[in-house]
Amino acid sequence: xxxxxxxxxxxxxxxLILEHAYQLARHDGLEGLxxxxxxxxxxMSKSGVFAHFGxxxxxxxxxxxxxxxxxxxxxxxxxxxxPRGMRRLRTMIENWVEWGHIHxxxxxxxxxxVEYDGRADGALRERVLKQQSDWRRExxxxxxxxxxxxxxxxxxxxxxxxxxxxxxxxxxxxDAGLFGFEQASxxxxxALDRLFASYQP
Amino acid sequence: xxxxxxxxxxxxxxxLILEHAYQLARHDGLEGLxxxxxxxxxxMSKSGVFAHFGxxxxxxxxxxxxxxxxxxxxxxxxxxxxPRGMRRLRTMIENWVEWGHIHxxxxxxxxxxVEYDGRADGALRERVLKQQSDWRRExxxxxxxxxxxxxxxxxxxxxxxxxxxxxxxxxxxxDAGLFGFEQASxxxxxALDRLFASYQP
DNA sequence: GCGAAAATAGCACGACCGTTCGTATTATTC
DNA sequence: GAATAATACGAACGGTCGTGCTATTTTCGC
Numbered sequence: 001x002x003x004x005x006x007x008x009x010x011x012x013x014x015x016l017i018l019e020h021a022y023q024l025a026r027h028d029g030l031e032g033l034x035x036x037x038x039x040x041x042x043x044m045s046k047s048g049v050f051a052h053f054g055x056x057x058x059x060x061x062x063x064x065x066x067x068x069x070x071x072x073x074x075x076x077x078x079x080x081x082x083p084r085g086m087r088r089l090r091t092m093i094e095n096w097v098e099w100g101h102i103h104x105x106x107x108x109x110x111x112x113x114v115e116y117d118g119r120a121d122g123a124l125r126e127r128v129l130k131q132q133s134d135w136r137r138e139x140x141x142x143x144x145x146x147x148x149x150x151x152x153x154x155x156x157x158x159x160x161x162x163x164x165x166x167x168x169x170x171x172x173x174x175d176a177g178l179f180g181f182e183q184a185s186x187x188x189x190x191a192l193d194r195l196f197a198s199y200q201p
Numbered sequence: 202x203x204x205x206x207x208x209x210x211x212x213x214x215x216x217l218i219l220e221h222a223y224q225l226a227r228h229d230g231l232e233g234l235x236x237x238x239x240x241x242x243x244x245m246s247k248s249g250v251f252a253h254f255g256x257x258x259x260x261x262x263x264x265x266x267x268x269x270x271x272x273x274x275x276x277x278x279x280x281x282x283x284p285r286g287m288r289r290l291r292t293m294i295e296n297w298v299e300w301g302h303i304h305x306x307x308x309x310x311x312x313x314x315v316e317y318d319g320r321a322d323g324a325l326r327e328r329v330l331k332q333q334s335d336w337r338r339e340x341x342x343x344x345x346x347x348x349x350x351x352x353x354x355x356x357x358x359x360x361x362x363x364x365x366x367x368x369x370x371x372x373x374x375x376d377a378g379l380f381g382f383e384q385a386s387x388x389x390x391x392a393l394d395r396l397f398a399s400y401q402p
Numbered sequence: 403g404c405g406a407a408a409a410t411a412g413c414a415c416g417a418c419c420g421t422t423c424g425t426a427t428t429a430t431t432c
Numbered sequence: 433g434a435a436t437a438a439t440a441c442g443a444a445c446g447g448t449c450g451t452g453c454t455a456t457t458t459t460c461g462c
Contacts, residue, residue, distance in 0.1 A: 008408080008459085008460085009408090009409080009458085009459065009460090013409085013410095026319070027319070027320065028232070029230075029232070029316065031229070031230070031232070031233060032232060034448080034449065034450085035449080035450065035451090036448065036449070036450090037448095044410070044411085045410065045411050045412070046411095046412095046450090046451095047410075047411065047412075047413090047451085047452090047453095048409075048410045048411060049410095050450080050451070050452095051409070051410070052409090055450080055451080056449095056450060056451090104319055105318060105319055106318070106319040110315070111315050111316075113375060113378075113379065114311070114312050114315045114375075114378075115230065115312075117306060117307070117374075117375065117378025117379055118227070118228070118305055118306055118307040118378050119228065128379075129379055132379055133379075133380075159388075160388060160391060160392070163372060163376065163388045163392065164369075164372070164388075164392045166372060166375070167368045167369050167371060167372025167373075167375075167392070168365075168368050170368060170371035170372055170375055171364060171365070171367055171368025171371055172368075173318075174314060174315075174318065174367070174368075174371060175364065177314075177315075177318025177319050178314065178318050178329075178330055178333055178334075179334075187360075187361055187364045187365075190361060191361070191364065191365045191368070194399060197399075198395060198398075198399050209429085209430085209438080210428090210429070210430095210438085210439080211429095211438065211439065214439085214440095235418080235419070235420085236419080236420065236421090237418065237419070237420085238418095245440070245441085246440065246441050246442070247420085247421090247441095247442095248421085248422085248423090248440075248441065248442075248443095249439075249440045249441060250440095251420080251421070251422095252439070252440070253439090256420080256421085257419095257420060257421090
């Protein structure tokens with residue numbers, strides 16, 4: 001049946017488990033994710049779920065990776081179809097906003113960053129740190145390209161602007177979760193336009 | 202001895218408990234705060250600690266209120282000694298940054314906002330929402346005064362600027378927790394200066 | 403279809419959870 | 433100093449937690 005690699009049914013339920021795990025972690029955070037509740041959700045036994053990952057921490061790591069991969073794809077695939085520069089950068093941000101909207105401002109990548117930001121937790125913190133660094137670098141790269149194309153001033157500091165964009169997205173998630181998405185995204189876009197204008201060439 | 206109201210010793214240990222609770226909640230969040238660990242920390246029995254609050258939720262609420270009060274005092278008392286306008290607004294932000302530095306970017310008011318932002322949790326969420334609204338209003342008020350004094354352009358939208366300042370503080374906490382305080386605060390101040398400049402009269 | 407291998411269930415464990423209750427200790431008041 | 437109220441303790445409750453085992457079932461290559 002399957003030509004290249006057999007998903008082997010085990011891998012399929014692994015996906016299913018991660019799917020449900022995401023729903024749970026969205027509400028209670030990565031630390032609030034419990035194997036018992038997860039097993040109940042997918043209709044399996046605790047040990048059955050457990051066997052797929054070997055430990056709770058490995059489950060959390062797997063979930064983190066799965067969501068991160070989806071996040072990158074969701075944002076970058078459409079963005080890479082746009083020409084380099086402002087068009088691509090704005091598309092990234094638009095998709096980022098859309099991602100937050102779809103996931104009801106409960107993006108576990110952000111809450112994980114808050115959960116582990118001050119901890120010496122080891123594996124989890126390290127993974128979160130790496131994901132955040134990677135994404136920030138990607139963002140700075142898009143800014144850099146926009147600058148090279150001449151759509152941002154030549155004295156633009158890509159990492160600085162990436163920080164400022166990121167901060168606004170944090171503000172968006174924060175306000176959307178507490179005060180509602182509409183008002184929050186309106187404020188965010190106003191701020192973004194003003195921000196880009198101040199970096200104009 | 203005590204002229205007006207006797208702190209009655211019970212209130213004193215209540216303070217002590219909240220002090221330790223804050224240390225714990227900084228690491229594990231409000232949801233990670235457990236009465237057992239807290240009792241161990243203050244050298245009391247679980248039931249002894251419990252009796253002071255009646256329920257875990259009430260403990261969390263009390264902690265939230267205690268920290269919020271301290272936060273407001275820490276920031277506003279020095280700020281109100283400054284003349285209205287930019288001086289006062291900048292002092293507020295400076296103290297805000299300092300607060301985050303002291304508490305090692307583990308401010309539970311912010312992590313609580315993330316923990317409860319998408320939840321239908323009732324009491325906890327409602328309290329967090331109220332605190333965030335109040336503080337945002339305070340911030341917008343300071344912006345408004347600065348505008349009235351003529352140190353910000355007349356077309357400044359106080360709530361919009363308050364949102365943008367808040368977003369930068371979120372960015373500060375985020376980056377400080379993951380990448381270190383020095384770099385983060387440097388980026389934040391650069392962004393703040395640029396932001397204020399763009400609202401100049 | 404058969405046998406090996408992977409996937410899942412079932413059960414038990416020790417630890418910790420928040421909470422309750424009866425009792426002992428300690429402060430405060432008269 | 434005695435009476436009374438405020439505090440704190442200790443044990444126990446029903447649950448849930450993550451994890452380690454051993455069976456049992458299901459899948460998959462031949």
